[in-house]
Amino acid sequence: MGKKVSPAKDFVAGGAGGVCLVFAGQPLDTIKVRLQTMPKPAPGQSPLYKGTWDCAMKTVNKEGFLGLYKGMAAPLAGVAPMFAICFLGFGIGKKLQQKHPHDNLTYAQFFKAGMVAGVFTTLIMAPGERIKCLLQIQADGPTKKYAGPVDCAKQLYREGGIRSIYRGTGATLLRDVPASGMYFMAYEFLQHVLTPAGSSRDDMSVARTLTAGGFAGMANWAVAIPPDVLKSRYQTAPHGKYPNGIRDVFRELMREEGIFALYRGVTPVMLRAFPANAACFLGYESTMKLLNWMFPDE
Numbered sequence: 001m002g003k004k005v006s007p008a009k010d011f012v013a014g015g016a017g018g019v020c021l022v023f024a025g026q027p028l029d030t031i032k033v034r035l036q037t038m039p040k041p042a043p044g045q046s047p048l049y050k051g052t053w054d055c056a057m058k059t060v061n062k063e064g065f066l067g068l069y070k071g072m073a074a075p076l077a078g079v080a081p082m083f084a085i086c087f088l089g090f091g092i093g094k095k096l097q098q099k100h101p102h103d104n105l106t107y108a109q110f111f112k113a114g115m116v117a118g119v120f121t122t123l124i125m126a127p128g129e130r131i132k133c134l135l136q137i138q139a140d141g142p143t144k145k146y147a148g149p150v151d152c153a154k155q156l157y158r159e160g161g162i163r164s165i166y167r168g169t170g171a172t173l174l175r176d177v178p179a180s181g182m183y184f185m186a187y188e189f190l191q192h193v194l195t196p197a198g199s200s201r202d203d204m205s206v207a208r209t210l211t212a213g214g215f216a217g218m219a220n221w222a223v224a225i226p227p228d229v230l231k232s233r234y235q236t237a238p239h240g241k242y243p244n245g246i247r248d249v250f251r252e253l254m255r256e257e258g259i260f261a262l263y264r265g266v267t268p269v270m271l272r273a274f275p276a277n278a279a280c281f282l283g284y285e286s287t288m289k290l291l292n293w294m295f296p297d298e
């Protein structure tokens with residue numbers, strides 16, 4: 001018999017997981033966006049950043065360690081509620097597939113519940129992603145366009161209304177629906193295979209949760225990176241540059257940089273994915289344990 005699914009507890013524990021994830025993952029997320037959006041070097045010139053380490057060093061030397069945490073206010077304000085909504089969507093997705101409250105789910109059902117979570121997430125994530133990407137790529141100095149997330153949202157609204165703030169929603173769906181399915185299915189699978197015979201999946205083990213969470217994050221990104229590259233380019237491009245959306249970004253990328261450009265930024269993404277999602281699932285499971293202790297019957 002499985003544990004009773006409670007979307008309300010998933011919501012609260014998911015929010016706690018999101019806070020843990022931002023603190024653990026923001027530096028590598030900044031490096032990822034900078035690598036993905038750096039300008040193409042002119043013939044004979046070397047690229048702005050040679051790779052992950054070079055980008056990290058240049059950022060720290062020029063902007064200090066906090067440069068790596070640039071644009072964090074937006075994800076923190078957006079990611080905690082986003083993960084709360086994401087885990088709520090996962091809880092609802094699981095509940096919808098159960099005939100009885102204690103039914104166990106198959107891995108295919110976990111995948112589908114994860115896809116529901118991906119739809120829920122995108123609705124609140126798309127504007128935050130656009131603002132975060134624009135703030136992460138702007139250089140310090142007198143020409144700085146946006147003073148912060150609120151100013152960025154206001155300017156986008158002034159320039160193109162709500163459509164501008166939501167630019168990239170289709171691309172975010174393309175990234176997060178299959179990736180979230182993979183995320184939750186991989187987590188449940190790994191928790192299951194790592195649970196020693198004789199113990200229960202529900203007895204929390206910190207090492208197992210960190211391992212399952214870390215690899216689930218990597219599985220998520222293995223699916224999400226190509227649409228993420230298209231999304232980052234589209235969301236940071238000047239208005240009108242890609243009239244047909246990410247299809248135009250894809251064509252341009254294939255023409256000018258080839259298929260491997262779809263995996264640009266893979267190193268910082270994977271380096272961030274493991275610790276960030278290990279921290280996220282540990283925050284989630286610990287909060288869930290606390291909630292189950294406080295409200296055992298819910």
Ligand SMILES: CC(=O)O[C@H](CC(=O)[O-])C[N+](C)(C)C
Pocket residue numbers: 083086121176179180183217220224273276277
């Ligand atoms: C794109 C994203 O937010 O992925 C999440 C994991 C991560 O590394 O941030 C997973 N999920 C989309 C399920 C929220």
